[in-house]
Amino acid sequence: MRDDGTLDDPYAPSSPTTDTEDGTSTEWTTAASRLRAYARDLTGRRRARMALAAGVVCCLGLAAVAQVRDDSAGAAARVDPASSTELAQRAEQQRASRDLDRAAVPSATPSAVATTADPDVSPRARKVAPARPTDPAPVAGLDEDQMENAEAIVRTGRGMGVPRRGLVIAVATAMQESNLYNVASGVLPESQDFPHQGVGWDHDSVGLFQQRSSSGWGPVGRLMDPEFATRQFLTALEQVPGWQQMRLTDAAQAVQVSAYPEHYQQHEGRATRVVDAILPSGR
Numbered sequence: 163m164r165d166d167g168t169l170d171d172p173y174a175p176s177s178p179t180t181d182t183e184d185g186t187s188t189e190w191t192t193a194a195s196r197l198r199a200y201a202r203d204l205t206g207r208r209r210a211r212m213a214l215a216a217g218v219v220c221c222l223g224l225a226a227v228a229q230v231r232d233d234s235a236g237a238a239a240r241v242d243p244a245s246s247t248e249l250a251q252r253a254e255q256q257r258a259s260r261d262l263d264r265a266a267v268p269s270a271t272p273s274a275v276a277t278t279a280d281p282d283v284s285p286r287a288r289k290v291a292p293a294r295p296t297d298p299a300p301v302a303g304l305d306e307d308q309m310e311n312a313e314a315i316v317r318t319g320r321g322m323g324v325p326r327r328g329l330v331i332a333v334a335t336a337m338q339e340s341n342l343y344n345v346a347s348g349v350l351p352e353s354q355d356f357p358h359q360g361v362g363w364d365h366d367s368v369g370l371f372q373q374r375s376s377s378g379w380g381p382v383g384r385l386m387d388p389e390f391a392t393r394q395f396l397t398a399l400e401q402v403p404g405w406q407q408m409r410l411t412d413a414a415q416a417v418q419v420s421a422y423p424e425h426y427q428q429h430e431g432r433a434t435r436v437v438d439a440i441l442p443s444g445r
Contacts, residue, residue, distance in 0.1 A: 298439045302432040307359055308342035309436075311370055311388055316440045318392040324399075326437060327406050332395055334433035335414045338426050339372040344388055350375075356386035371395050371418070 300309040312333050319329045336342050346358035346368055353368045354361065366374050369391040373379035384390045395417060399405055402416045411427035420426075 301439045302435045304342065304436065311336065311342045311344060312436045313440055314388040315370070315392045316437060318389045319396055320441070322393065322396055324396050325406070326441070328396060328399060329437050329441070330430065330433045331399065331405075331410050331413050332392060333436055334410055334426055334429035335395065335418060336370040337429040337433060338414075338420075339367075339418070340370050342370065344370055344386065345372070346386065350382055353382050353386055356383055358386060 315332050316329050343359040345360045345362045346353040347366055348361050348363045349366050366376050369385045370388055371391050373385050375382045379394055398417045405413045410430045414426040415423035
């Protein structure tokens with residue numbers, strides 16, 4: 163500071179202006195030197211600041227890395243030793259499984275696949291079963307009991323593989339013998355111990371076909387069963403040579419040996435209607 167209170171300018175000229183030999187002012191030469199010195203000083207300061215900033219950044223980075231390592235070390239210390247062992251075992255198993263030869267894995271063969279097929283969808287299970295007789299309303303003037311007995315005859319005959327003609331003959335015969343009712347015998351009180359729909363007095367004849375146990379048709383109790391009685395009749399009918407080409411009444415008479423052989427013929431039309439209702443054409 164000068165005596166007049168003015169701050170000294172470190173870069174101001176310190177001596178009067180003089181001219182050099184080349185005509186350049188000494189004042190300007192001195193000012194240029196001072197400016198260069200000032201520029202060098204600013205450059206030095208900037209470099210110092212940049213070096214300081216870089217040092218700070220490096221220190222912060224090192225501190226962060228050290229913190230992460232400390233955290234990782236702490237987490238590793240907290241891991242359950244058993245869990246570590248399990249993880250190691252899993253890793254070993256995965257490595258071993260990746261090393262296996264894929265060709266060593268057996269592939270499913272057609273025969274193996276076939277043995278696991280669902281039996282419910284096998285070709286044998288899909289075989290179409292024989293059509294069952296329907297359960298129609300009574301026809302041809304029959305009531306419910308008579309129609310049910312006719313259905314039992316048709317169902318049994320179908321199970322035996324008897325053709326439609328034989329079913330018509332059987333129904334017509336039962337119409338003549340018992341009016342399609344399961345009849346017990348008043349002569350055989352034991353026959354009344356079985357389900358029946360009336361009582362007749364024609365010797366010891368019982369059931370739909372009025373078959374006689376004393377003539378070898380079977381036990382009384384079995385003859386009171388419509389299905390058993392039907393099997394007995396149709397089995398005997400099939401043993402008659404040429405029965406399918408006979409008149410209905412002749413075929414029935416060959417089995418029944420009735421005192422009225424022509425009476426069976428009158429039931430052929432009604433019997434045909436009943437069988438057609440139970441077993442529609444084409445089945």
